Amino acid sequence: MAEAEPVMVPIQDELDIVRARQEGRQLAKDAGFGPVDLARVATAISELARNIYNYARPGTIELKKIQRGSRRGIQVVAQDHGPGIDNVEEAMRDGYTTSGGLGAGLPGTRRLVDEFEIVSRRNEGTTVTVRKWLR
Amino acid sequence: MVQKIPILKIGEALIASIQIELNDESAVQLKEDILNQISATGATGVVIDLTAVDMVDSFLGKIVRDTAFMARLMGAQVVCTGIQPAVAITLVELGLELEGVVTALNLEQGLVRLAGMVAGGGGNG
Numbered sequence A: 001m002a003e004a005e006p007v008m009v010p011i012q013d014e015l016d017i018v019r020a021r022q023e024g025r026q027l028a029k030d031a032g033f034g035p036v037d038l039a040r041v042a043t044a045i046s047e048l049a050r051n052i053y054n055y056a057r058p059g060t061i062e063l064k065k066i067q068r069g070s071r072r073g074i075q076v077v078a079q080d081h082g083p084g085i086d087n088v089e090e091a092m093r094d095g096y097t098t099s100g101g102l103g104a105g106l107p108g109t110r111r112l113v114d115e116f117e118i119v120s121r122r123n124e125g126t127t128v129t130v131r132k133w134l135r
Numbered sequence B: 001m002v003q004k005i006p007i008l009k010i011g012e013a014l015i016a017s018i019q020i021e022l023n024d025e026s027a028v029q030l031k032e033d034i035l036n037q038i039s040a041t042g043a044t045g046v047v048i049d050l051t052a053v054d055m056v057d058s059f060l061g062k063i064v065r066d067t068a069f070m071a072r073l074m075g076a077q078v079v080c081t082g083i084q085p086a087v088a089i090t091l092v093e094l095g096l097e098l099e100g101v102v103t104a105l106n107l108e109q110g111l112v113r114l115a116g117m118v119a120g121g122g123g124n125g
């Protein structure tokens, strides 16, 4: 996978959620994504950034353009060193929430992107990596 | 940081048109402002216009849904208008169908819809 300079957005305040999704939308636009994919990317970033803010702040959203073979796309890595998720399988279920949210953030994000990986360890933190490819 | 969305009153209806990128606190503020304005003005309907909104995540989706339910408890109907195609697609993919939230294509149709709902006693029909 070819490397490009990543954009790092720290997630500490509530407004950083807006900042992260705006940066992500801009990068995805530069990469050539159309309006529907831009909305998907912005929404996915918003969900991941809010999870950091709600459950594990501070953390970071790393955004970068990626290339694999002839395919080009964008990668988002949401990383924190918070409490971790006890049961990731459960957290990936629609409607599962520990905060009175909608429980749509993680399962919904998985549907919005092409590739979705989550690694979480108790007391070590959570890293969610998602990729969206240009069609 | 809270940014206030202006709420206009036209006839019996309130209109809130979201023209800025809403952060969470501002979205919560908008919900409270709408409910307070219903109470203060006796409005029977509210149009929330989303024409300029290019992203609705689960937080904003929940705010919209809660506002509609809470307004209905108070006796006012909410219609959401102008949902962009990209927003409709991401909402469904996220799993937020916003069941129970009445929608219309644009502001004008939203006001027509409200007039019908108020005359017909409200509901989803």
Ligand SMILES: Nc1ncnc2c1ncn2[C@@H]1O[C@H](COP(=O)(O)OP(=O)(O)O)[C@@H](O)[C@H]1O
Pocket (backbone or CB within 6 Å): A047, A051, A052, A055, A056, A080, A082, A083, A084, A085, A091, A092, A096, A097, A098, A099, A100, A101, A102, A103, A104, A105, A106, A107, A126, B058
């Ligand atoms: N970064 C994180 N650190 C710790 N727990 C998390 C994190 N992200 C998600 N979670 C847990 O997973 C649950 C499901 O997340 P999500 O699908 O986004 O729904 P919601 O945020 O509405 O609860 C959360 O309620 C929370 O318990």
Ligand SMILES: [Mg+2]
Pocket (backbone or CB within 6 Å): A047, A050, A051, A101, A104, A105, A106
């Ligand atoms: Mg969430």
